[in-house]
Amino acid sequence: MKPDRIAEIIDGEILTCRSIKDRIDIKKGFSADLMSDVLSLLECEHGDVALVTGITNPQIVRTAEILDIPVIIVARGKKIPEETLTIAEDKSIILISTPKTVFETSGILYSNGIKGAKMKK
């Protein structure tokens, strides 16, 4: 699913890296506020996972960069700090902001065909 379509179905807004959005195709999702969990549990070898989170600090972008996660969806309409946006732009990571909760966002994505990302054994 293209970032434009993701933004559309969750009433979201793409905040960074609009120029690369058509090159991204999301097939799986993972929701977490704990970056330790993302780093230790998530399999994302195909670069097609979107991370849904309720936190906004730069470490969400660092974590995404390390794991080749191309899209981060920040839920609950939280204001994303400028430094997080700057790093995301720099690291070519698409940030989408949505007013919906993590639960609602995940549910909408799932019901539109985005599967749960594989977990490491």
Next chain:
Amino acid sequence: MSAPIFVEKFKVKGRDFRHGGEASSKIKNILKRLGFPTNIIRRVSIASYEAEMNIVAYANKGTLTLEVFNDKIRIIADDEGPGIPDVELAMKEGYSTAPPEIRELGFGAGMGLPNIKKNSDWMNIETEVRKGVKLVFEVHIS
């Protein structure tokens, strides 16, 4: 033992959450440029980022050193800080001494050291309380 074919050292500042992760990002880019397979790069990057965030979260300052050999990649995370009083306990998943401000960033869940072990082929910790930690890990290329 053969000498490394590439070495680079990065400074890491304690409590600098703005730049925490930048050294591991650079390491990842170097390994990409050197042409390593994606799975090797990801394992080194994850372990390196966990080690870097440990320095940021707990230590006053430290360094990450990348050493590339023909058959393995080694990272040395060396810091000046409180050290680890009980390494065995720190290696247990879920054990953490992280303060609330670290947890608010999504870290400090007691997964860091176990995750470094999980992503590496060899790991060693030397530590002295009130001096610091020297953590070394290797990912082997086979």
